[in-house]
Each structure stands twice: as structure tokens, then as C-alpha cells.
Amino acid sequence: MSDPWLPTLTTASPQAGFELAVKLSRIGVKLTQPSDQVRSHLRAAYEQDSSQLISASHVIAVHFQTIAAANNWWR
Amino acid sequence: MSDPWLPTLTTASPQAGFELAVKLSRIGVKLTQPSDQVRSHLRAAYEQDSSQLISASHVIAVHFQTIAAANNWWR
Amino acid sequence: MSDPWLPTLTTASPQAGFELAVKLSRIGVKLTQPSDQVRSHLRAAYEQDSSQLISASHVIAVHFQTIAAANNWWR
Amino acid sequence: MSDPWLPTLTTASPQAGFELAVKLSRIGVKLTQPSDQVRSHLRAAYEQDSSQLISASHVIAVHFQTIAAANNWWR
């Protein structure tokens, strides 16, 4: 992850902001478990586990709050 | 999900905002597990699990915070 | 749930705001599991489970934050 | 709980605000499980469970955020 991956929190639309929130939630995992191989292996399991899918959705929601505020809620 | 699904956070009422929060919590799951078939299968299980229903309600609450702020709390 | 159930976030007092938070946390569950019968069945179990009661209290706390802000903290 | 139990979010000090947060987290449980007898029974168990104690502390933290904001952080 040597390239810049978060130059700004500004996005063109709420939808783009939501997609950035998904990205940030994944980067949070990646910075804790950097191995692509291990993450791929784990993904196969948790994608079948509704409890973890809800937890992932929760992290996205927290990041979306931050990004929405950064964009003045796209008003 | 090629059509725009989140053009704005503005809603006509608190209730419409709450329904948007439900939608966003589901999109958070869908972007992590895109297969309609797998999600339908998982839904049958977690809809019978009170712990997961409370977790789902939690994610909705976080999104509702964001949407309520975006709408200046519909004051 | 065809009747309007959330016309406003404004309440007369902090206590009424807290009660609205309880209502919203339950609606979050209801919109995910619409069957009254299933929810009644689940309630019998989770009301005896302290971990789930704490989780329910957590969701109420998040909604209460939103409602308190909407009411300018009833200052 | 027929007496008013939350007339205001204003407290004289941060410490009193924290104690109010503890109260609100318990009321959140009480409104979901109204039986004093069941709650006493559950309390005996979860007071010995560090995971649930941390969860309880989490709910207190969320309410403390709300109360601190209501008191303009006692500045």
C-alpha cells in the first residue's frame, strides 16, 4: 500500500461517499492483516456468515458518518 | 447495482429517513456479499436469531444518525 | 405499519425522547423481521439473556443520541 | 416507572453526568425486561462475565457522549 489511497474525504455524491466508506472499512482490516492470501481465505468463510456481514455493514456505517460530515452531507 | 441507489440523503420526513437507513444497512451487506442467492439463504437463518436482529437494528440506528443530521433533524 | 409511525423527532421532555428511542430500536427489528409471531417467540428467549438485553440497551442509546440532538438536548 | 425518571440531561458536574449515563444504560435494560426478579437473576450472572461488563461500559460511554454534549462538556 505504498501508493496514496486516501487523498481526500470529498466525494461527488452520497453514493460515492458510501463506496469510499466500504473501502475504508476494508483498509482497516488490511492494515491489521496485510496478507492478501490470508484475507482471501477468511473472506470465503465470513461471506457466508450473516453475523459477520452485519458487523461489516456496521463498520461501513461508522465510516459513512465521517464521510457524510466531511461532505457537509452533500447538501 | 449499476443504477444510482443513493442520489441524496434528504428525505421528506423522519420516517422516510428511517426507511433510507434500513436500505443503507442492507446495501452495506450487499456490497460485501453480492450474491442474491447467498443473502436469501442467510436471511432465512438470521431472521430467527434475536441477537442478529438487534445487531441489524444497531446498524440502522447508526445510519439514521447520519441521515437525521443530513436533514437537520427535520426541524 | 401503514400508519405514520415517526412524524417528528421532537418530544416534550428527555424522558419522552428516551421512550421514542426505545420505539425506534424496536422498529429497527420489526422492519427486518415483520412477523409478530416470530418476534414474540424470540422475545421470550432474549428477555432472559443479559447479553442481548445489554445489546438492546446499546441500540436505544444510539437512537437517544439522535433524538437528543434533534431536540437541542432539551436545553 | 410511573414517576418521572429523566426530567433533564443537565448535571452539576461531569461525574454526575457519568452517573446519569449509568442510570440511562440500566433504564434501557429495564424497559426491555421490566421484571425486577428476572433482572436480579441475570445480574448475578453477568457481573461475573468480563465480556458483558465491557459491553455495559460501552453503553455507558454512548450515553455519556450524549450527556456531555447536553452540558456543553461542562466547560
Added chain:
Amino acid sequence: MSDPWLPTLTTASPQAGFELAVKLSRIGVKLTQPSDQVRSHLRAAYEQDSSQLISASHVIAVHFQTIAAANNWWR
């Protein structure tokens, strides 16, 4: 806990604010389980449990949000 333990949320630095957040997360546990003996016993177990350590770190993060806002983010 008869001595005042939270006279102010103001701290001299972000680091002191973080340490106060740690203190508040522990007080949240202490007010739920007041026995020093029981807490010491539980601590020996949860300090070896990564899941609970992450949960403890989460509670600290929530309190740190509150304290950072109280200090106008030490700008």
C-alpha cells in the same frame, strides 16, 4: 469511590485525554461490578482474550471522542 473522580473533561494534551478515556472505560466497569476482588479475577482472564481486548479498546475510543470534543480537539 467517595472521592471525586471526574472533576473535569479538560486535559492538558491529547495523550492525557486518552489516558482519561482509559480511566472512564474502567470506571464504567467498576460501577457495574464494584468488587475489586471479582474484577481482579476477571482481569486475569480477559487480558488473555484478544476479542475482549479489542472490545475494551472500542470503549476507550468512544470515551476519547467525548473527551476530544470537550477539549476542542486540543487545536
Added chain:
Amino acid sequence: MSDPWLPTLTTASPQAGFELAVKLSRIGVKLTQPSDQVRSHLRAAYEQDSSQLISASHVIAVHFQTIAAANNWWR
């Protein structure tokens, strides 16, 4: 941890702010379990556990909210 480890919440970019959020989430664990040896041991396990990786990502998200606000969202 005798050296200052959090002199400011100000960062040069959102990405640096995210990295600080990762650091704070780890310090939250370290202040609860100070033994480097125990933490290394636990890390080997939880890095293979998707549920805990999502929880770690959640804590990062909460700290990132705080840091983003401290930096006025790098606008």
C-alpha cells in the same frame, strides 16, 4: 510508553489521520494488556479470525471519526 506518543491529533492528510487511528486502536489494547509477549501471542490468533479483524476495523473507524473532526475533515 514513557515517551510522548500523542502530541497532537493534527495530521497532514486523511491517510495520515487513518494511520493515526490504527495506532490509537492499538494503544487502546496496549494500555489494557501491556505485555508485548502476550500481545504478540494473541495477535497470531486473531489475525486469522475474520470476526476480530472486523472488530479491529470498527475501533479504527471510531478513532478516525475523532481525528477527522480534529482536522476539520481536511477540507
